[in-house]
Amino acid sequence: MSTIRQRTATGVAEARPATRVRSVKTSRRIGFVLKLLAVILATLYALAPVLLILSAALNPANTLVNQSLIPEGATLDNFRSLFNSPQHPxxxxxxxxxxxxxxxxxxxxxxxxxxxxxxxxxxxxxxxxxxxxxxxxxxxxxxxxxxxxxxxxxxxxxxxxxxxxxxxxxxxxxxxxxxxxxxxxxxxxxxxxxxxxxxxxxxxxxxxxxxxxxxxxxxxxxxxxxxxxxxxxxxxxxxxxxxxxxxxxxxxxxxxxxxxxxxxxxxxxxxxxxxxxxxxxxxxxxxxxxxxxxxxxxxxxxxxxxx
Amino acid sequence: MLRKPSDPRLSNPKGVSEEGGALERPTTSITDLLVRLGGLAFIDAVALWFAYRLFSNGAAVIGGLVLFITLLVNVIFLFNGLYPWRWLAPGLVLLILMVVYPVVYMVYIAFTNYGDGHLLTKEQVVAQLGTQYFSGEGGATYKWTAFRSDDGRFLIHLEDEQGNTFVASKENGIRPATPELLGGAPVGGELPEQINGYQQLKRLQVLRYLGDLNKLGITGEQGPLRFNSLDSASIQQRRFTYDPATDQLRNNETGKVYTPKDGFFTAPDGERVTPGFAAVVGWRNFARIFTSPEIRQPFLGVFVWTVLFALLSVLTTFSLGLAMAMVLNDKQLPVRGLWRSLIIIPYTIPAFISALIWVGLFNTVHGPINKALESLFGISPDWFSDANLAKIMILAINLWLGFPYMMVICLGALQSIPSDMYEAADLDGAGPIQKFRSLTLPLLLVAVAPLLVGSFAFNFNNFTLIELVTEGNPPDPNGASVAGQTDILISYTYRLAFASGRGTDFGLAAAISLIIFMIVAAITIFNFRLTRRLEEVT
CATH class of the missing domain: 1.10.3720.10 (MetI-like)
Known part of the structure; x- marks a missing residue:
């Protein structure tokens, strides 16, 4: 939605007299901020599971209960045990x-x-x-x-x-x-x-x-x-x-x-x-x-x- | 593998003539002919060996298929008029064997009762029933004594109730005893300690070898010899006789006669001989889907959810993808390439991995999602036990999996919309919503509609997601069907055929696969039409 508003604003600015320039500028700025916000939110949404997995992989706890965004005492133990598990090659x-x-x-x-x-x-x-x-x-x-x-x-x-x-x-x-x-x-x-x-x-x-x-x-x-x-x-x-x-x-x-x-x-x-x-x-x-x-x-x- | 000319566009014609100008018409040269014949001879030899092995192992249909493909390859490579097909031959062979034949075979299975209890062919069932014996009144009973050679072979001395004696062995069957066979000892007299190198076994030793003796399979003219106890052995009689002329099976013990019906040898009173065999049952599998209540009910539920799931998946992923594409399409946004690359990551992770990750995140007790919901709203939904919640969860996961793809294709389509169209709309005083509805959306849809239909078809068969997230669970509340409440058609088929724990039903699974095929084929043909019509529009 913000895209449209922004685009209209540009169009209107060209079509109408210069008296409206200031309001166009503010609405353009608002549109821009909204878009940036949307992009950041979407990126967080896309990456959240990946970050959680990354943190879980480094977390020595190995349990879902102790899942946190920043693991305490990060180690590579989990990666190491990938290579040392005879049951799960x-x-x-x-x-x-x-x-x-x-x-x-x-x-x-x-x-x-x-x-x-x-x-x-x-x-x-x-x-x-x-x-x-x-x-x-x-x-x-x-x-x-x-x-x-x-x-x-x-x-x-x-x-x-x-x-x-x-x-x-x-x-x-x-x-x-x-x-x-x-x-x-x-x-x-x-x-x-x-x-x-x-x-x-x-x-x-x-x-x-x-x-x-x-x-x-x-x-x-x-x-x-x-x-x-x-x-x-x-x-x-x-x-x-x-x-x-x-x-x-x-x-x-x-x-x-x-x-x-x-x-x-x-x-x-x-x-x-x-x-x-x-x-x-x-x-x-x-x-x-x-x-x-x-x-x-x-x-x-x-x-x-x-x- | 590929050779790398310095500049393909310029250098090729000349480069080629220098390297291989000698051959003018490759299809007619002598060496070419010899190479071709040699290659064919080799292929034929291998293929004939394959076909022979297949035939002699009872896989006659596949053996025939191999012969057919070999013939095809020979024809293609022997006739110069079929030259272009030589290029297609490798692909053709693979397609016929691994795609065309399975499709045909599948259609055939859909019209049979193939599945648990009907896994064998009729010939195999007859052969298997032929190994069943009974100790009937007609079968003689013997007292027996065993002899064993040092290399582990056995010789058995038998005496029936009338006092007739026999010598039995694996190699020679059962023969009347003669002094010669008894190693010179008189017939009917005391048995010697050893006969021609075979040592007589004491009772304790016999006990040890009793199992081995029965496994030997010593067979006389009337049937196999069975060692019932340390004292008695008897000749067994075949339980069943099959008459190929009348296609009837007779039970020799009871005298009952069975005729093949619906994949079983069936007596007039309805008694069936197990195992059954695979038989063509006509439209019965399809009829079951539409008439049998215990299949129709779950099938309808699964069907509705499949369509709903595919439709909602396309709708949600497309909406979010389009929204993000419109945001990212703004040239003022800083580092657009980076945002795009980051948002596209969910799409690049193999679906089986992300599906499993999300199952962990949605974990009812320990998962971060429920922990967050708990602390924010004090609720902890049971995503996996409640059918509606499970469906919402599946759609939510699929949204994450699918929206980056939609964003990418929408970005491409948005960039192809000429900007002067928007300028014209501005001049006409169109509002933002109006511009979106009557300019952006229709023009975008022209470009992406075929891909949306393709996405629908893909999700229609999105087995990986359903199987890894819920395995179709929660189960049918009535417990009457293998179909869970989040099963889509393809996972339902899988459960019927392989993984229900209630036996397999290949026939029904194939029939449902055929129905899915009809639906997907219809969608795809519609898609082709759509593409062509839309191409004419633009």
Missing amino acids: WPLWIWNSIKLAGLTALIVVAVSALGAYAISRFRYRGRQAGLLTIILIQLFPNILTVVALFLLLQQIGKVFPFLGLNTHGGLLLIYTGGALGFNTYLMKGYFDTVPRELDESARIDGASNFQTFWHVMLPLVRPILAVIAILTFVATYGDFLLARVMLKSTDQYTLAVGMALFINDQFNQRWGIFAAAALVGALPIVIVFLTLQRQLIGGLTTGSVKG
Whole structure:
């Protein structure tokens, strides 16, 4: 609301005679103060839980009861116990999450770049239908087929244990399959913006299709490759349902599953360690997002993967 | 991985011609053909081995799928006319196996009774029933003596009530005794201490090996031999006989005949043989959702809350996000970039982490929120036991999670509204509210409406939030359903299929998933329409 008032004030000042200048100035000042207040409040709202978690992580008390904004006798004990808990192998869980998310991102980028190149550059029979199919398939998010995926892995696992339930191989297949369609579509849109003259001139110079793709196309589309890799990584890292259903043993858990089962309503006895784990688990993602804000937001608004 | 030319836009055409100018038409060269055939041969060999293993392990459908995909890959790589598809092949394989097949399989499951009590196929059930035996009147009873070799094998001497003697072993089944088999001792006479290297076991030793003996599975022509006690063993009879021609199951002990019905072998008097098997039951799962009172009631409740939750989530996050965007859009504000980066932080934290953090903060007894409320207003709401409070808490958490995203997209959209429009409105003497309602909001909505619909669809399936915050609790007050009072459709599905503690019902879970799919698909198609129509507008 204050925005509007302020903006009107500016407009009015230009349109009306100068007698009103002083009142316009005060109302502009009031508007400005209100806005600053709103921003500060919103920032506090956004950061309060983060600050509380930070303080809990440093607080040696490890309980929710003793939660305070500034911890007494701050130590890194909670972080240390993350690495010394045989029942709850936090480093392993985080590594599992990073491994799965990283491999998924890598495979998705590679496979969807190949597909997007073909869809963007070749004209062939079935192209339109194929594109439409990809979009339609994407309407069915793979968390909806979780029952079928569970049974599929169960059956495959009887023959190939490394791709069955409770394996990262099986989960990786699910993640990559689920992320491919939409990202191919997203990438194809970006490929379309690269002028065709570039690859045509490469072709005239005798480059094969693959050489054109590798040496001409890929360097030009690096921004979208990065965006898709990061968004896929973040989405996979944050998956809870699929990992929860498919993984059964402690050493296979991802961070999401391990953390949920660790806290399991025992907030009061495990608050400090949980807070330390939350910080360690969230930090990489937060840093990536904040440093690449501008590049990522384009992908975010197209994807609307969250929120 | 990516090579880095100094300046891609300028250097590429020439750079490429120097590095690889020899190949003119890659699809027709001999080496290319050889590489392709070699690669295909390798892929085919691996795939055929996979398919063979799958078939021989009873996963025929997936085996067939692997064969189909292999065939597809071969066709794509053998015909030059299908060249563009070669680029799509890796993605296609993954999509067919991990997306298309599960969708089809899911639709199939929705029409079956697959779930606890019906987990096996009919063939598996018949095979399993084939291992059930009973000690019937027809089965002979024996006195027995066991012999054991040093390497742990057993030889059994049997004598039936008529005085006929037999020698039984795991390897050779049950054979009439001959002096040869008895190591030279006469048939019917005193048993020797050892037979062909097997030592006779004393009663105490036999006691120790009784369990092992039954596990051996010595089987004669009529059925397996069972050691009932130290003195008697008997031949067991198969309880069931299955006749594939009539598709009927006969109980050999009672003579009852069972026919398959609704996933059970069922007798005319309604008696069922367990376990049941997975069978197609038509529209029954869907009919249950709409007619069976113990499912319809919770389903309706869950459905209404799902829609309400998604709608209110979009509304609250968008309102706050828009308000903050309008504030941050003021160029006079100092360090706008910093504020923006700070406010965006909740969005960057993985949702499973922030959801759990908030559960701690909302903790009824020790949580900082309730402590603050206690000291300020003297109240301590029980966020997790009261359904309405739990819903408010979920929406509040989701507001925190979601408003930064809305702020970011609104900021982008606000900046794309040309400022001369506001100047024109000022000239026309429009007030602030009027300008917001008839200028800012409509122009903004054109840009962000598809994203709002997308956000609705996302929250419609926001499993992570619900499961981590309340697990769907508080539970159904009547205790009749697995659906908790804050469950949304997707978490209800999850509970039905995996986590209810009341057994699994894959069929019903798949049916509900299909319904969610219809709703989400409708929303998305509407979204596509909206995008196109709005593009025409602007």
